[in-house]
Amino acid sequence: MNHKGKAWKFGANIDTDLLAPISALTSAKPAEAYTECLKDLDPTFAPNCKEGDIFVAEENLGIGSSREWAPQYLQSCGIRVVLAKSFARIFYRNCFNLAVPALVCAETHKISTGDQLDVDMEKGEVHNLTKGETYKCDTVPEHLMQIVADGGLMEHLKKRFKKAS
């Protein structure tokens, strides 16, 4: 599975309160709540993120709460793949459950906002087309790629129940 897209680059320790602030979780307009994603860190992100973009961070992406709105808001903004040096475990699982592949890449500090990336999930490679560089990333366990291939855990579960009946 390959994905090409433009990078949004952030640093370390992006927590779930930044990704999904409490004001969004209690918003009177839940359908627009995702536009508050990262408002306290970079208010230009949500309005300018485009369909197919790639979210890139350094260590400890998604620390904090189990709130699934954190990856869900990124997804609603248009993000289709997430790269980081390391992930908080609940956020990591939440990403796959929403069919957003989350890849561990040790060289994300070499990526800048605006870089065009081509992510090869099978080979575990990130090609930076803008800078002409290639970075290694960890390959994803097969059962997680199967969840992504099915379109997320909900679709995966529907298949499981269909088979059972």
Next chain:
Amino acid sequence: MGQTISEKILARASGRETVKPGDIVTCQVDLAMVHDSSGPRTSGKKLDELGVPVWDMDKLVVISDHYVNLDTPAAKEVQDICDDWCESHKVKNFIRNQGICHIVLPQEGHVRPGMFCVGADSHSTTAGAFGAFMVGVGATEITGVMATGDIWVRVPDNIRMEVTGELSPGVAGKDVILKICGEHGIMGFGYQVVEFCGEGVANMSAQDRMTLTNMAAEIGAKTGIIAPDAKTVELLSSWGVSGINADAWQSDADAVYAKRLTVDGSALAPQVAAPSSPENADDVTAYKNVKLDQAYLGACTGAKLEDMRMAAQVLKGKKVASGTRFLVAPSTVKMREQAAAEGTLKILEDAGAMILPSGCGGCIGLGDARLAENAVGISSTNRNFVGRAGPKSSKLYLASPFTVAASAVAGEIADPRDML
């Protein structure tokens, strides 16, 4: 080869003789917990979309605690959804607005040593204080658990965290976990399970141990766990749990740990974590004289009966500083009643505390304990990320109930050892 308590639980839950770190296993879940935000509103709707029933109604517990006691249409809607879903699905174990889920769950007798539990909240790790292995997950993941009763787990490496010596007066479990967070960082133990043990843990009250496992989430751990002892059995018995076999859920002497680490409990000073991360922890003396607008005793981390008793030890016969608001939201309704019956609550009130209803409230920036613009606060909660407990301009320091109480009296961050 011996097994740790965590490996024994995961082996039993996955139907194997043994498991080893790195194995990916499917575990049968003994108990699933959701709250009003991660439950009916989200995973409940998803379960209905799947069109299947809850796999085992005896094993599901729904606790409303996040958007309770709030006078906003959005919060009320979440409560209505929660009440209606539990009624229409005939949820057997729905505990409505009785306090925070991580404390209510064991308090109502749902947790026992050896259980494998899943909760749709990151501080689900708290149940580890009773020798259960409980992990936090997100809403879709818990939907899968509610539908199937199983979940995939990567067997984690084990970290043995020994607290040596006995804690000094005015020092608590909160100081131990903040010290660990300061030393190892907020992701210090990513994907690992941290087993707390040693003389320092043995001497802690069973309720104070819950603060260690609660904040396993703030050291990146998959979960935290403490092997049960007589104190565990005594507390659980008082909460109506009978027939506990504590001996069956101990780590073997020859169990394998990825790391064996120690914290010097007897030398430990009260800790304070500066804005905006729990890992900014240092001795209280490093932050003395920081002026405070608010001091807050609350959350699943820091307003249990034992926590209120710690604050009362400091506050007896003293008054809160005139420029500082001191707010107390007991972790559960039952604990507030206990604190009232034994006189602890009166000591807090006489000192000038305002008692708030039980719920997640101020810890997640909701209700009367939400920090105001540019406000500086200290609290016994677990996280102080930007925008969590108040607006971006507010600043939050984290500390133990002793230190929060002492700071409320001083009107600035203060060392509780000077007031005991």
